[in-house]
Amino acid sequence: GAGVSQSPRYKVTKRGQDVALRCDPISGHVSLYWYRQALGQGPEFLTYFNYEAQQDKSGLPNDRFSAERPEGSISTLTIQRTEQRDSAMYRCASSLLAQASDTQYFGPGTRLTVL
Amino acid sequence: AQSVTQLDSQVPVFEEAPVELRCNYSSSVSVYLFWYVQYPNQGLQLLLKYLSGSTLVESINGFEAEFNKSQTSFHLRKPSVHISDTAEYFCAVRDTGRRALTFGSGTRLQVQP
Numbered sequence: 001g002a003g004v005s006q007s008p009r010y011k012v013t014k015r016g017q018d019v020a021l022r023c024d025p026i027s028g029h030v031s032l033y034w035y036r037q038a039l040g041q042g043p044e045f046l047t048y049f050n051y052e053a054q055q056d057k058s059g060l061p062n063d064r065f066s067a068e069r070p071e072g073s074i075s076t077l078t079i080q081r082t083e084q085r086d087s088a089m090y091r092c093a094s095s096l097l098a099q100a101s102d103t104q105y106f107g108p109g110t111r112l113t114v115l
Numbered sequence: 116a117q118s119v120t121q122l123d124s125q126v127p128v129f130e131e132a133p134v135e136l137r138c139n140y141s142s143s144v145s146v147y148l149f150w151y152v153q154y155p156n157q158g159l160q161l162l163l164k165y166l167s168g169s170t171l172v173e174s175i176n177g178f179e180a181e182f183n184k185s186q187t188s189f190h191l192r193k194p195s196v197h198i199s200d201t202a203e204y205f206c207a208v209r210d211t212g213r214r215a216l217t218f219g220s221g222t223r224l225q226v227q228p
Contacts, residue, residue, distance in 0.1 A: 033216075035218075043218050106151075109158060
């Protein structure tokens with residue numbers, strides 16, 4: 001079956017612009033996660049959803065970052081007024097169940113470059 | 116806060132040699148432990164995980180990792196590596212009461228002929 005997909009795969013934007021990154025999880029997966037990965041580092045947690053409810057947004061760096069999953073499937077991570085420090089790989093993952101032991105399956109990521 | 120340390124950023128090794136990739140974590144609470152692999156130009160894939168039970172877990176392609184609670188470690192080993200094992204390997208930890216994964220900074224395994 002299809003895995004987690006993300007679009008766009010690459011996004012180049014100018015400082016100050018807003019960007020929206022999309023994640024399409026594996027069909028039927030309850031939980032959806034967003035991570036950010038800087039060059040040479042491991043992914044860092046941003047936020048996660050169970051169905052449409054945002055359960056934990058403690059990793060969002062500031063109020064320019066927001067995420068939604070209105071119908072409990074596709075999710076959008078929005079960054080307003082982008083800054084150069086926002087440049088990173090943004091990774092989405094989904095898991096079948098809402099359990100801490102469940103495996104997270106990752107998408108290919110969106111590489112964001114802010115000029 | 117949980118932290119994960121992968122001391123080796125790069126590990127060069129010859130084909131058919133053994134390898135160990137080290138991972139230590141900070142938390143003393145109950146945890147789940149994972150190794151993810153990222154092959155060139157691909158996304159993160161789960162390699163193996165420890166949830167409970169036997170402290171030695173194995174993957175389908177010959178890797179194994181051992182959970183050592185007293186040393187808070189979860190080192191990854193393979194007795195004989197292939198060229199195709201060239202990839203970046205990430206250790207990750209999750210507190211059993213939380214959903215977020217905490218990742219290490221990764222170890223790049225470079226297998227040479």
